[in-house]
Amino acid sequence: MFDRSRRNLAYWYAASMGGILVVFAGVGYSFIVQAQLRNFDDLLYKRSRIVSGIQPSIPGILQPVPVDFAYARWYRVDRQRIKYIGSPGSNYLVGTIGFETIGSFRQLTLPIQRQNQTIGYLQVAAPLTPLQQSLEQVRFFLLIGVPTTIALIGITGWILGGIAMQPSRKAYAQLQRFTADASHELRAPIAAVLSNAQVGLMPPEEPQEQHDRLERVVEIAKSMSALVNNLLWLARHEELDRTQFQTIDFVELIRSLDYPNDRNVTLSLPDRPVQIEADPELIRQAIANLLSNAFKYTPQEGTVRVELIAQQTVIVRVIDTGIGIPAEDLPHIFERFYRVDTARSRQTGGFGLGLAIAQQIIQAHQGQLTVTSQLGSGSTFQIELPLKAPLSKLQ
Numbered sequence: 604m605f606d607r608s609r610r611n612l613a614y615w616y617a618a619s620m621g622g623i624l625v626v627f628a629g630v631g632y633s634f635i636v637q638a639q640l641r642n643f644d645d646l647l648y649k650r651s652r653i654v655s656g657i658q659p660s661i662p663g664i665l666q667p668v669p670v671d672f673a674y675a676r677w678y679r680v681d682r683q684r685i686k687y688i689g690s691p692g693s694n695y696l697v698g699t700i701g702f703e704t705i706g707s708f709r710q711l712t713l714p715i716q717r718q719n720q721t722i723g724y725l726q727v728a729a730p731l732t733p734l735q736q737s738l739e740q741v742r743f744f745l746l747i748g749v750p751t752t753i754a755l756i757g758i759t760g761w762i763l764g765g766i767a768m769q770p771s772r773k774a775y776a777q778l779q780r781f782t783a784d785a786s787h788e789l790r791a792p793i794a795a796v797l798s799n800a801q802v803g804l805m806p807p808e809e810p811q812e813q814h815d816r817l818e819r820v821v822e823i824a825k826s827m828s829a830l831v832n833n834l835l836w837l838a839r840h841e842e843l844d845r846t847q848f849q850t851i852d853f854v855e856l857i858r859s860l861d862y863p864n865d866r867n868v869t870l871s872l873p874d875r876p877v878q879i880e881a882d883p884e885l886i887r888q889a890i891a892n893l894l895s896n897a898f899k900y901t902p903q904e905g906t907v908r909v910e911l912i913a914q915q916t917v918i919v920r921v922i923d924t925g926i927g928i929p930a931e932d933l934p935h936i937f938e939r940f941y942r943v944d945t946a947r948s949r950q951t952g953g954f955g956l957g958l959a960i961a962q963q964i965i966q967a968h969q970g971q972l973t974v975t976s977q978l979g980s981g982s983t984f985q986i987e988l989p990l991k992a993p994l995s996k997l998q
């Protein structure tokens with residue numbers, strides 16, 4: 604699909620630019636022909652005046668082509684030929700006063716005047732060969748130059764098309780992978796719902812068994828609904844409406860989050876408000892995702908610590924002493940549907956979307972979400988966001 608569009612783009616680019624080039628070349632060529640002919644005529648006129656004894660000064664436009672007479676004929680005022688050099692022609696003056704092209708000659712017929720009186724006529728002609736040769740060179744140059752330039756334009760169009768299509772190609776590949784991953788994630792729970800329903804349709808079973816079966820269906824449906832909600836969220840929140848942003852106290856927001864009572868959680872927060880411009884619900888969701896992971900991947904006896912440091916920017920760290928993340932997985936964990944180890948996420952019911960959502964939220968707030976982790980010793984997720992105003996103004 605992209606290659607066809609790229610080919611079309613290159614083709615139309617070459618066709619349109621080539622069309623413009625051909626028109627320009629045509630106009631340029633006719634201009635050169637006219638200018639050369641004017642030059643040739645000027646020289647012919649100049650030479651003819653020398654022959655008739657009067658030397659006019661006529662400026663040339665282009666490099667003049669040499670003019671050699673093919674013939675020169677003198678006529679009396681009654682148009683009877685008196686003298687000639689070269690081909691004699693007819694005995695009487697034939698042709699109009701001025702310039703004429705006769706075959707491969709340029710002919711000029713002039714009245715010869717003395718004291719404002721026409722005393723005879725002069726007719727001179729020069730072969731057009733030098734002019735034709737010079738134009739032939741121009742034509743040769745255009746014949747080679749124009750198709751070469753069009754080919755170069757086509758190649759340029761092809762290259763530019765490739766560059767221009769790169770973001771769409773990437774976005775399309777991402778979309779395809781996203782759709783494939785989402786369908787894949789939904790296939791397993793749908794199959795589970797189907798098999799439970801099919802077994803439920805069979806001859807009646809024990810009420811308890813039936814109850815368990817329905818409970819499983821409810822659980823699966825809940826998990827599917829969570830997945831669909833997450834997918835919709837990711838699709839809708841590519842860009843945030845900044846008019847929804849409010850000034851919020853980050854310290855207060857972190858304090859107000861839900862922390863399980865049975866876990867060892869420490870909060871290290873400044874004792875003064877730290878203000879940021881943000882959508883409070885989204886920021887809450889991002890930190891909640893990090894916290895939920897910290898609890899999911901840290902054993903009961905481990906610790907989870909939340910730190911907030913306000914300097915030039917606001918830094919929030921969620922530090923756990925959990926199972927950690929292997930170094931080779933670290934560059935990928937923010938990708939949608941990426942799970943370090945499907946087995947460990949399956950146990951905890953994750954889809955691999957929590958970090959992708961958190962990162963999307965933080966980036967939409969002009970912040971950064973980063974991670975450092977040591978397999979077996981724990982992980983630190985860090986959010987960095989711009990402060991609403993310089994710290995000095997808040998103190």
Ligand code: ADP
Nearest residue numbers: 896897900927942943948953954955956957958
């Ligand atoms: P999931 O819903 O599977 O947890 P996430 O996007 O939240 O998806 O996380 C992606 C993967 O990163 C998880 O599958 C998990 O393996 C790993 N991970 C995330 N947070 C932590 C953490 N605090 N400790 C260890 N592994 C983590």
